[in-house]
Amino acid sequence: MTNFATSKPPVHKMNLKEKYGLMTRDLAWETSYQPMDKVFDQLGLEGIKIHDWDKWEDPFRLTMDAYWKYQAEKERKLYAVLDAFQQNNGQMNISDARYVNTLKLFLTGITPAEYNAHRLFAMLGRQFPGAGAAIACQMQAADELRHVQTQIHSISQYNKYFNGLGDHRVMNDRLWYLSTPKSFFEDAISSGPFEQMIAISFALEYLLTNLVFMPFMSGAAYNGDMATVTFGFSSQSDEARHMTLGLECIKFVLEQDPGNLEIIQGYLDKWFWRGYKVLGLVAMMLDYMLPKKVMSWKEAWQIYFVQNGGSLFNDLSRYGLRLPKYWEQTVAEAEHLSHQVWNNFYNFTGAAAMHVWLPSDEDMEWLSAKYPDTFDKHYRPRIEHYRELEAQGKRYYNDNLPMLCQVCQVALISTKMDDPTKISHRELDHDGEKYHFCSDGCRDIFQAQPDKYVSAWLPAHQIMQGNCFEPGVDPEASGFDAMAEVMKYFHVTPGQDNMDYKGSVDERNWNEWKGFTKDSETKSS
Amino acid sequence: METITKKSEHFPLVRDRLKNFHGKQVLYVSWDHHTMICAPIALLVEPDMTFGELVQQILPGTAFAKHPDYSRIDWAKVEWLSSDHPFIPRPSTALLAQGLGHKSFVRMRTPGLNGIAGTGC
Numbered sequence: 001m002t003n004f005a006t007s008k009p010p011v012h013k014m015n016l017k018e019k020y021g022l023m024t025r026d027l028a029w030e031t032s033y034q035p036m037d038k039v040f041d042q043l044g045l046e047g048i049k050i051h052d053w054d055k056w057e058d059p060f061r062l063t064m065d066a067y068w069k070y071q072a073e074k075e076r077k078l079y080a081v082l083d084a085f086q087q088n089n090g091q092m093n094i095s096d097a098r099y100v101n102t103l104k105l106f107l108t109g110i111t112p113a114e115y116n117a118h119r120l121f122a123m124l125g126r127q128f129p130g131a132g133a134a135i136a137c138q139m140q141a142a143d144e145l146r147h148v149q150t151q152i153h154s155i156s157q158y159n160k161y162f163n164g165l166g167d168h169r170v171m172n173d174r175l176w177y178l179s180t181p182k183s184f185f186e187d188a189i190s191s192g193p194f195e196q197m198i199a200i201s202f203a204l205e206y207l208l209t210n211l212v213f214m215p216f217m218s219g220a221a222y223n224g225d226m227a228t229v230t231f232g233f234s235s236q237s238d239e240a241r242h243m244t245l246g247l248e249c250i251k252f253v254l255e256q257d258p259g260n261l262e263i264i265q266g267y268l269d270k271w272f273w274r275g276y277k278v279l280g281l282v283a284m285m286l287d288y289m290l291p292k293k294v295m296s297w298k299e300a301w302q303i304y305f306v307q308n309g310g311s312l313f314n315d316l317s318r319y320g321l322r323l324p325k326y327w328e329q330t331v332a333e334a335e336h337l338s339h340q341v342w343n344n345f346y347n348f349t350g351a352a353a354m355h356v357w358l359p360s361d362e363d364m365e366w367l368s369a370k371y372p373d374t375f376d377k378h379y380r381p382r383i384e385h386y387r388e389l390e391a392q393g394k395r396y397y398n399d400n401l402p403m404l405c406q407v408c409q410v411a412l413i414s415t416k417m418d419d420p421t422k423i424s425h426r427e428l429d430h431d432g433e434k435y436h437f438c439s440d441g442c443r444d445i446f447q448a449q450p451d452k453y454v455s456a457w458l459p460a461h462q463i464m465q466g467n468c469f470e471p472g473v474d475p476e477a478s479g480f481d482a483m484a485e486v487m488k489y490f491h492v493t494p495g496q497d498n499m500d501y502k503g504s505v506d507e508r509n510w511n512e513w514k515g516f517t518k519d520s521e522t523k524s525s
Numbered sequence: 526m527e528t529i530t531k532k533s534e535h536f537p538l539v540r541d542r543l544k545n546f547h548g549k550q551v552l553y554v555s556w557d558h559h560t561m562i563c564a565p566i567a568l569l570v571e572p573d574m575t576f577g578e579l580v581q582q583i584l585p586g587t588a589f590a591k592h593p594d595y596s597r598i599d600w601a602k603v604e605w606l607s608s609d610h611p612f613i614p615r616p617s618t619a620l621l622a623q624g625l626g627h628k629s630f631v632r633m634r635t636p637g638l639n640g641i642a643g644t645g646c
Contacts, residue, residue: 340563347563347588382561382646385593398588400566403553403630411564412555421558421645423565427608427630433539434628436553451537461541464551464569 016061023063028131040129046192048264049257053130056252059244060136067139071146074234078150081230086157095223096291097162097510098501103155103228104164104354105285106216109181111151112172116185118144120196127193133252136245140201143238150234154227162506164353164497171353174468174490176459177345179409181278183456188271190452194253195267201246203271207312209239210304211279215286218294254319261320270448272324273441277408280341287338287367288359296370298334306331326441329417335371336420339379340413346386347398351483353492355501358387378420395500399483401460406435407442407453414438430454543627550627552620554584557634558645562588565630576623577616594638606632 125137159165172178188199217232283297313323349356367375402411414424426437437443446453468489550572555565605612640646
């Protein structure tokens with residue numbers, strides 16, 4: 001062995017290009033014990049043809065050692081801020097305790113999705129024979145794991161003071177509304193490698209990422225949540241790399257073979273629609289959950305999808321790609337989406353892991369200004385009715401289970417394009433069974449791969465089949481309370497983690513800590 | 526493109542087959558122009574239950590009954606749809622015997638009753 005301490009330093013210090021060559025591209029080799037197509041056995045399954053993997057460009061030219069160095073630096077800065085946040089009780093500086101419910105949604109819905117993204121990219125990195133693509137995937141796998149960790153660490157401070165943040169992992173697996181983001185990722189992770197890449201790197205990270213991160217991070221900034229803002233910034237520099245990977249992937253694949261276009265367009269249509277359906281939760285968050293509002297869902301969709309997405313597809317049209325199918329419908333539905341999703345949670349707050357509340361007069365004015373064509377006409381009367389019922393002590397709850405879409409798993413809350421007072425519904429008979437969908441988009445996805453979606457784990461059906469009880473529970477026992485047992489299975493403590501914010505433990509604590517009197521208790525600080 | 530799929534009794538996994546519901550079946554019911562009930566409701570019912578029993582015994586215990594229009598419904602005038610097509614139910618016939626099998630979708634319309642203050646909510 002060489003004694004490094006006494007040996008001479010290397011004569012030649014590698015420049016960046018050599019380093020990059022040795023530490024990325026040269027790490028790939030042609031296998032000799034097994035044929036390459038056996039080693040990378042998923043590549044042929046989708047019909048995508050790649051003729052020359054060396055054509056893959058790495059826009060970042062990042063070597064592994066530089067990657068670790070950058071990431072370590074980001075972590076040092078992030079944890080310095082988080083330490084300060086915790087030591088100074090930063091959670092007391094938020095606009096209002098209602099705000100924490102957006103963090104509950106984030107931690108249970110998005111943080112586990114980041115973990116699934118980590119798993120997905122770790123597997124993808126193994127599937128591509130091209131070193132450029134493989135290394136980009138491996139770096140992203142490490143990024144996603146970092147995001148999971150930093151989100152848990154940032155939000156853990158809130159978990160000490162507020163309910164509903166104690167068990168994001170189990171909740172993500174079991175809670176009805178979280179089956180939407182969960183099934184999105186499970187659908188992606190069980191797809192072929194190119195579809196995974198289009199689903200996550202392009203449709204999610206490139207086309208829709210601003211609609212996930214911008215609302216949460218700007219919302220955090222507006223509402224005084226410095227911990228979330230800081231992890232948002234820390235992730236943002238990774239996101240830039242992820243977006244570039246998505247764009248590079250789509251260009252590379254389309255340039256490799258003309259036959260790839262049709263397959264890629266199909267993936268794009270599918271994953272745009274899948275992503276859009278998950279974003280309903282963000283729409284509700286923007287319009288109904290932020291005490292200090294940033295922008296409406298309709299405005300966000302206009303800027304980040306219609307304008308930014310539109311110019312992206314202008315660029316991509318030279319490859320023959322068009323905007324995803326049914327995009328016009330998403331623009332028309334932007335008038336309704338958040339109101340319908342919020343109503344879903346108002347109906348079923350008894351089975352959620354966060355609080356709901358009725359919009360204040362001021363909130364209603366804002367909604368009316370942001371949605372002049374729909375709010376006063378279709379949604380204000382419903383909210384006013386709820387107000388009256390609450391005032392009479394007859395708060396409306398829906399104790400039934402909802403009908404769910406077989407693909408996106410959202411309850412059938414969307415309405416017809418020509419009549420916002422009738423539920424939109426599509427139905428198919430397949431192999432002797434009936435299947436129901438919320439939209440043409442979801443029905444098309446089912447029709448393309450029925451064998452995949454017939455196995456969907458739909459929470460409402462699973463509850464009815466008796467599969468949502470903890471082990472050892474006996475449904476035949478006297479005094480058996482099915483919904484109470486389901487809540488135990490969800491790891492939700494009724495009346496503490498859910499129901500109305502008004503009268504909750506969170507509200508009581510907040511008022512006490514902030515020194516609010518009864519008269520000012522609904523006012524924010 | 527040739528794909529290899531293993532066809533067996535376990536594939537594809539159809540998770541919501543009738544046999545998994547312990548002798549009962551799923552029936553979905555929706556009420557047009559009443560979006561306070563945010564989505565159609567999913568009921569677990571006996572396949573030999575009659576349509577009349579559904580209306581008289583089951584629906585009064587659902588979220589529908591919490592709507593201010595519910596008590597004003599003239600059941601003789603209700604228009605029904607099954608799978609979005611007009612449907613005339615037979616009150617004393619079992620659900621299954623009139624084509625309302627597992628995961629059937631029934632929609633009702635109540636002429637003259639169009640939600641809170643007629644707004645469709």
